[in-house]
Amino acid sequence: MRTRDENKQQSIREKALEMIVQKGLDGFSMQKLAKAAGVSPATFYIYYKDKEDLIMQLWLEETKRMTEETLKNFDPAMSFREGLKVQWINRARYCMKNPEKMGFLEQLRHSALWGKSFKLVGDDFKKVMSQFVANAIKNKELVKVPVEVYWSIAFAPLYNLVKFHISGGSVGGNKFTFSEKIMMETLELVLKALKP
Amino acid sequence: MPILIFKTNIRFKKDLKKIEPVLNGIDDVLKWNIDRHDIDKVLRIEARTDNLEMIINSIQQEGYLCEELPD
Numbered sequence: 001m002r003t004r005d006e007n008k009q010q011s012i013r014e015k016a017l018e019m020i021v022q023k024g025l026d027g028f029s030m031q032k033l034a035k036a037a038g039v040s041p042a043t044f045y046i047y048y049k050d051k052e053d054l055i056m057q058l059w060l061e062e063t064k065r066m067t068e069e070t071l072k073n074f075d076p077a078m079s080f081r082e083g084l085k086v087q088w089i090n091r092a093r094y095c096m097k098n099p100e101k102m103g104f105l106e107q108l109r110h111s112a113l114w115g116k117s118f119k120l121v122g123d124d125f126k127k128v129m130s131q132f133v134a135n136a137i138k139n140k141e142l143v144k145v146p147v148e149v150y151w152s153i154a155f156a157p158l159y160n161l162v163k164f165h166i167s168g169g170s171v172g173g174n175k176f177t178f179s180e181k182i183m184m185e186t187l188e189l190v191l192k193a194l195k196p
Numbered sequence: 197m198p199i200l201i202f203k204t205n206i207r208f209k210k211d212l213k214k215i216e217p218v219l220n221g222i223d224d225v226l227k228w229n230i231d232r233h234d235i236d237k238v239l240r241i242e243a244r245t246d247n248l249e250m251i252i253n254s255i256q257q258e259g260y261l262c263e264e265l266p267d
Binding site for chain 1: 199201229231233234235236238240265266267
């Protein structure tokens, strides 16, 4: 019989995140991960059914943390300008504090597991966001476009700036430092683009 | 609840099909899965017992390798 050990599990989690960020979802095996985390493959299987189970559990924990951060001081009844500003500040803070976790979520976003993963998480976050967007459209503060288009304009610019900052270089290898001033300037452009 | 971890050579779906009724037929086996992507084809069992022998024998009787994966 085997027993659980919180430290070992933590070590597996951290190594897995690191390996996924560096090598992608397909770039590691249980065996490699167990070795890197300093546990035996047998120990790994005490905590997780398989690799997919591990990725899903990591994703769930991280999504929960990320959505909590994003919703701080946010209310879907806010004006579109105010609500988007609060979200930008929250999302930027989360990413700057957890660059490796942002990398992990990014890896997953572009994988086949993304669809599956959404069935696991509750839809509270989605409901709040939908309500915010519906209000904004009703109040003629936001143009009506498909949700993918909305997301690509409303949030992708922010994430791209953060990525430039984290990777240390931007277009043409220029050095780039993220700042609140740059964030607010970009937000103004985004708000302009989304006006009906 | 004991978690039992075995190394096997259960590689293909047809192998899985043979093993399925065996494991489902053991009362003390509550949940099980086989990670066929792993080189050790790890069989993971959540069981009511830690009687390894009984499980190993049942699988070996079907002609498969099954041994405890050591720590």
